[in-house]
Structures are given as C-alpha cells and as structure tokens.
Amino acid sequence: MISYEPLWRTMELKNATxxxxxxxxxxxxxxxxxxxxxxxxxxxxxxxxCAILDCNLEDVIAYLPDEA
Incomplete structure (x- = not known):
C-alpha cells in the first residue's frame, strides 16, 4: 500500500498547507x-x-507492504 504520511510531515516542516x-x-x-x-x-x-515542496519522492510517499 502507498502511504502519503511523508507528504503531511514534509508539508509541516516546510510550513505548507x-x-x-x-x-x-x-x-x-x-x-x-x-x-x-x-x-x-x-x-x-x-x-x-516534489517541485512545490522542493523535495524528493520519498518525502511524499512511502510503500507499506500489505499484511499477509
């Protein structure tokens, strides 16, 4: 599963809404x-x-393996 949790942390660090x-x-x-x-x-x-926040892809998304 893809998580956008890194996006919200990056936005907070960069004071973006x-x-x-x-x-x-x-x-x-x-x-x-x-x-x-x-x-x-x-x-x-x-x-x-990534362009708006001047960051890398891993600062926006993370891959979380599905529970088996």
Whole structure:
C-alpha cells in the first residue's frame, strides 16, 4: 500500500498547507481529497508535489507492504 504520511510531515516542516498546493502547484481540491484518503494519484501529481515542496519522492510517499 502507498502511504502519503511523508507528504503531511514534509508539508509541516516546510510550513505548507493544502492551500499552498492548490495555489502554487495547481493541485485540485479533488486530488487533495484523494491524497488525504490515501487513494491513487498520477505520477504528474507526485512530480508537482516534489517541485512545490522542493523535495524528493520519498518525502511524499512511502510503500507499506500489505499484511499477509
């Protein structure tokens, strides 16, 4: 499973809000809702998040193996 928990920590460290993502990166409110719900987003969105927050991909997402 993909987790966006690193995104929220990175945003806190960089004093960014979801409003920052919408204004600076043109990230839609529906995409932000998907991120909050840990649903899938496009690689273009991941690229935009890294650019907005000036960070690496691992600062945005983490892979968590499913429990067997």
């Amino acid at each position: 979801t409003y920052t993502l919408q204004v600076k990166g043109n990230i839609s409110s529906s995409t932000i809702r998907r991120l909050k719900a840990s649903e899938s987003v496009s690689t273009n969105t991941l690229d935009a998040l």
